[in-house]
Amino acid sequence: MKHTKLLFLALIFMASYNCKEAKKETKDVMENKDIIAKEIKAEEEIKTLKFSLEPKSGRNVKGEVSFTEENGTVSMKATLAGLTPGEHAIHIHEKADCSSADGKSTGGHWNPTFSAHGKWGSAEGYHRGDIGNFTADGEGNAIVEFSTDEWCLGCDDETKNLLGKGVIVHQGVDDFVTQPTGDAGGRVSCAGIIE
Secondary structure, three states, X not given: OHHHHHHHHHHHHHHHHHHHHHHHHHXXXXXXXXXXXXXXXXXXXXXEXXXXXXXXXXXXXXXXXXXXXXXXXXXXXXXXXXXXXXXXXXXXXXXXXOOOOOOHHHOOEOOXXXXXXXXXXXXXXXXXXXXXXXXXXXXXXXXXXXXXXXXXXXXXXXXXXXXXXXEEEEOOOXXXXXXXXXXXXXXXXXXXXXX
C-alpha cells in the first residue's frame, strides 16, 4: 500500500512537471512568433521608390533620386552629375509631369499647407517641397540627402503624400526669401514621383 501511494505521488509529480514544461514551451513558441511577426512588420514598413532625373532647359544634368519610407520618416537621396560647380536648389514640385523641355510642366513648389516659401523648418513658413540648396563639386557632381517625417509615400494625408509630385533641380540658388520660388533660376533636371 505504501508503494502504491509513493507510485501515485510520483505519477502526479511527473504529470505536473510535464504540464509546466508544456506551458513553458508554448510560451516560448508564442514569444518567438511575436518576434517574427514584428520583424516581418518592420520589413513591410520599408517602402522605396527610385527614379531617373532627366536633363531639362538644354542642360545635361542627369542622376537618380530615391525615396525610402521607414518608421514614419521619408529619406531622399539624389545623386547628380552634369551640374555647373557650386550651389544649386532642389525642390519638390506639384506635378509628376516632366514632359516640357523647360521642366515647367511640374508646376510650382509643392505647398499643400499654403505656407510662405522659405528655408525648411523656418518659423516664418516653408513649403513641403522646399528642400533647399546643395553644392556640386568641381566636376559637377553632387549627392543630396534629406529626411523628414512631414512626407509619406502613398499615405492618405495629401499634405504629406509625395506620390504624383515632381523633383526639380534648379540652375541657381534658393534665396529663401523671394515668393513663391526663392528665385532659384531655370529647371535643369526633373523626375516624376509615381508608384
